[in-house]
Amino acid sequence: MKLSGAEILIECLRKEGVKHVFGYPGGVVLNIFDVIYGQKDVELILTRHEQGATHAADGYARATGKPGVVLVTSGPGATNIVTGLATAYMDSIPMVAITGQVPTSLIGNDAFQEADIVGITRPCTKYNFLVKDVADLAKTIKEAFFIATTGRPGPVLIDIPKDVTVSKTEFHYPATVDIRSYKPTVKGHMYQIKQAAAAIAKAKRPVIVAGGGVITSGAADELKELAEATKVPVTLTMMGLGGFPGNHKLCLGMLGMHGTYYANMAVHNADLLVAIGMRFDDRVTGKVEGFAPHAKIVHIDIDPTSIRKNVRVDVPIVGDVKNVLKDLNKVIKEETQESWGAIRKAWLSQVEDWKAEHPMAYEQDDVIKPQFVVEKIWEITKGDAIIATEVGQNQMWAAQFFKFIKPRTWISSGGLGTMGYGFPAAIGAQLAYPDRLVFDVAGDGSIQMNIQELATAVLNNLPVKVAILNNCYLGMVRQWQELFFDKRYSSTCLVGTPDFVKVAEAYGAVGLRASKPSEVEPVIREAIKVRKPVFMDFVCDQTEKVYPMVPAGAAINEMLLRPKDEKPAKKRLKAVK
Amino acid sequence: MRHTIQVLVENKFGVLSRVSGLFSGRGYNIESISVGPTLDNQISQMTIVTSGDDQIIEQINKQLNKLIDVIKVTDFTEFEHVEREMALIKVSPKSEHRAEALRIVDIFRAVIVDSSPKTYTIQVTGDGKKIQAIVDLLKPLGIKEIVRTGKVAISREGKTAG
Ligand SMILES: Cc1ncc(C[n+]2csc(CCOP(=O)(O)OP(=O)(O)O)c2C)c(N)n1
Ligand SMILES: [Mg+2]
Numbered sequence: 001m002k003l004s005g006a007e008i009l010i011e012c013l014r015k016e017g018v019k020h021v022f023g024y025p026g027g028v029v030l031n032i033f034d035v036i037y038g039q040k041d042v043e044l045i046l047t048r049h050e051q052g053a054t055h056a057a058d059g060y061a062r063a064t065g066k067p068g069v070v071l072v073t074s075g076p077g078a079t080n081i082v083t084g085l086a087t088a089y090m091d092s093i094p095m096v097a098i099t100g101q102v103p104t105s106l107i108g109n110d111a112f113q114e115a116d117i118v119g120i121t122r123p124c125t126k127y128n129f130l131v132k133d134v135a136d137l138a139k140t141i142k143e144a145f146f147i148a149t150t151g152r153p154g155p156v157l158i159d160i161p162k163d164v165t166v167s168k169t170e171f172h173y174p175a176t177v178d179i180r181s182y183k184p185t186v187k188g189h190m191y192q193i194k195q196a197a198a199a200i201a202k203a204k205r206p207v208i209v210a211g212g213g214v215i216t217s218g219a220a221d222e223l224k225e226l227a228e229a230t231k232v233p234v235t236l237t238m239m240g241l242g243g244f245p246g247n248h249k250l251c252l253g254m255l256g257m258h259g260t261y262y263a264n265m266a267v268h269n270a271d272l273l274v275a276i277g278m279r280f281d282d283r284v285t286g287k288v289e290g291f292a293p294h295a296k297i298v299h300i301d302i303d304p305t306s307i308r309k310n311v312r313v314d315v316p317i318v319g320d321v322k323n324v325l326k327d328l329n330k331v332i333k334e335e336t337q338e339s340w341g342a343i344r345k346a347w348l349s350q351v352e353d354w355k356a357e358h359p360m361a362y363e364q365d366d367v368i369k370p371q372f373v374v375e376k377i378w379e380i381t382k383g384d385a386i387i388a389t390e391v392g393q394n395q396m397w398a399a400q401f402f403k404f405i406k407p408r409t410w411i412s413s414g415g416l417g418t419m420g421y422g423f424p425a426a427i428g429a430q431l432a433y434p435d436r437l438v439f440d441v442a443g444d445g446s447i448q449m450n451i452q453e454l455a456t457a458v459l460n461n462l463p464v465k466v467a468i469l470n471n472c473y474l475g476m477v478r479q480w481q482e483l484f485f486d487k488r489y490s491s492t493c494l495v496g497t498p499d500f501v502k503v504a505e506a507y508g509a510v511g512l513r514a515s516k517p518s519e520v521e522p523v524i525r526e527a528i529k530v531r532k533p534v535f536m537d538f539v540c541d542q543t544e545k546v547y548p549m550v551p552a553g554a555a556i557n558e559m560l561l562r563p564k565d566e567k568p569a570k571k572r573l574k575a576v577k
Numbered sequence: 578m579r580h581t582i583q584v585l586v587e588n589k590f591g592v593l594s595r596v597s598g599l600f601s602g603r604g605y606n607i608e609s610i611s612v613g614p615t616l617d618n619q620i621s622q623m624t625i626v627t628s629g630d631d632q633i634i635e636q637i638n639k640q641l642n643k644l645i646d647v648i649k650v651t652d653f654t655e656f657e658h659v660e661r662e663m664a665l666i667k668v669s670p671k672s673e674h675r676a677e678a679l680r681i682v683d684i685f686r687a688v689i690v691d692s693s694p695k696t697y698t699i700q701v702t703g704d705g706k707k708i709q710a711i712v713d714l715l716k717p718l719g720i721k722e723i724v725r726t727g728k729v730a731i732s733r734e735g736k737t738a739g
Binding site: 304305 | 586587590591594595598602632635636639640642643645646647648
């Protein structure tokens with residue numbers, strides 16, 4: 001039987017096991033939406049902005065490991081997803097975005113709602129397609145899912161002209177894909193793996209630096225086995241949070257610009273770094289010339305371009321992190337006879353000293369400290385929650401003060417740092433796991449960038465808990481202005497912020513407010529109790545800063561630490577209502 | 578250092594812009610790029626001349642390989658190979674210099690592919706140095722226009738990358 005392009009698309013999604021598509025309709029995708037209307041397997045979640053759709057699909061993907069799917073119209077619909085694609089691309093998140101396009105006969109004519117979305121998104125997708133013939137559609141969709149989810153994952157875009165959604169052809173979904181020019185290396189080279197094992201056995205001051213690749217490849221157990229067997233402390237990049245238990249005694253927390261003192265000191269003084277599924281982003285390395293100056297570097301990554309891009313590497317291993325760690329653990333078990341406890345004793349005690357010297361801390365006084373809110377969420381949930389974040393100080397405090405235990409519980413825009421990401425991403429995660437607790441730790445600035453998605457959350461009964469750390473400022477930018485621009489607060493005071501409690505109520509969600517420390521815990525408990533989306537407005541200290549901080553251009557051991565003698569900020573700017 | 582890199586790609590719409598976008602997006606420099614068909618009509622061949630330190634060249638090779646449509650990348654700099662470029666040079670020598678122009682054509686084993694009462698169009702092939710040399714000699718005689726193909730390269734037999 002012949003099917004239309006629109007029918008083929010939905011049939012393919014069904015075959016890929018896609019249950020939810022995040023999208024927004026428009027002229028050239030009418031035929032596709034019409035097919036969706038007539039069936040039950042693939043549910044379309046209508047967001048209130050296409051950007052929200054992409055972040056929701058991204059959050060869904062991060063929470064589940066399955067590709068998120070987006071469907072939008074041509075022109076403005078398509079350009080509205082660019083930020084979402086770039087966000088997913090930077091963080092290697094599998095996503096398939098389908099855009100409608102003007103009919104093939106009009107392409108290139110500056111037709112109504114035409115945008116060259118394939119051209120626009122070429123640098124922010126892993127791959128993209130323009131399907132000009134319905135006969136190619138099924139194969140293209142198969143390839144798109146394959147490319148998005150294999151190797152180093154990423155977003156793939158399929159642009160489908162309107163006439164292709166209408167034309168009919170015989171439907172055949174290929175069972176397998178073979179792209180001769182795309183063969184990711186998944187198995188690590190055994191010789192290199194043995195070199196890595198030898199380096200670990202020889203090292204006096206080793207540190208494991210684990211990143212998002214551990215989450216992507218599902219290698220948390222293998223990582224734990226490696227660290228425990230060889231007694232090597234583990235620090236995580238922001239993308240790696242949840243890849244190693246935050247409450248483990250070998251865990252040093254996050255490294256880098258806002259990393260812990262002890263993680264940065266350990267990395268700086270290390271004689272061996274075992275870098276696993278991470279890419280030495282500049283937020284991790286600080287000044288590259290001053291990064292881990294004494295360390296030999298073993299680097300395991302599935303993407304060869306990540307290796308030796310920013311830092312020198314002594315033992316490169318290209319492969320899927322899980323496979324490589326399995327092999328590495330085996331080699332270590334069979335071929336090394338070290339008494340690990342004894343050889344690590346001095347190093348681990350040095351690390352403990354650093355922990356004791358500058359633990360992660362803050363001082364709670366009569367104004368709510370944002371860190372206190374994050375810590376309370378941690379205590380109340382015992383870490384059993386999915387935490388999405390916005391971008392800014394809120395994101396860093398969430399990363400620092402919530403101890404992530406399990407993979408895929410941390411959902412945050414790392415590479416692109418996209419404000420407005422967290423709330424729709426939390427909605428996507430909640431849709432994937434209706435019964436789990438999903439928070440969005442938000443800033444008062446960021447939440448306003450996709451606040452319209454409250455409607456999506458309310459209508460779909462997605463009880464996301466948004467904890468707004470309301471400091472009346474674009475706090476992270478304000479922090480830089482305070483420290484490096486002579487307190488000239490140019491455009492960072494958020495005058496005109498709405499009453500978030502009333503906003504929530506206007507959408508049919510629940511709004512709660514905590515204005516003093518004693519109200520924090522009751523508000524969180526109340527929010528958890530109601531089976532509805534909740535905005536919690538935490539009226540926080542406006543001057544609190546994120547520490548440690550590695551200033552721009554400094555090495556990561558040159559941190560600004562929390563000034564202990566700083567008087568708690570008593571004077572507060574009048575809250576803007 | 579200057580490198581000549583050959584890239585075999587799927588003969589598909591948009592591949593050239595993926596490759597050139599990679600170079601511009603990452604700030605790598607392209608001295609020349611030439612594209613042509615191969616014996617297999619599904620595969621095109623690109624010859625890219627670029628320059629950079631070892632680390633940049635390693636990244637360029639890896640980044641090219643990472644492109645989904647790229648089948649094979651060969652950095653010719655590591656192998657014995659032959660490089661050629663062609664230039665078409667339109668000169669308009671004064672009448673007393675026309676003979677000199679022909680002499681230069683002879684010396685470089687170039688050919689005249691078009692002539693008019695006022696101009697000669699000279700076709701010359703060779704490596705970059707040879708082309709530069711003929712250009713330098715013809716310049717004083719009056720060059721009206723010059724077009725160059727950019728380099729193409731092929732490995733010497735028995736000394737391929739495999
Ligand atoms: C879309 C976007 N625009 C601008 C920025 C730059 N930026 C980074 S953090 C930040 C401030 C965020 O303010 P808020 O959401 O209130 O968080 P806070 O730092 O106060 O916790 C800004 C403007 C960004 N990351 N993303
Ligand atoms: Mg703020």
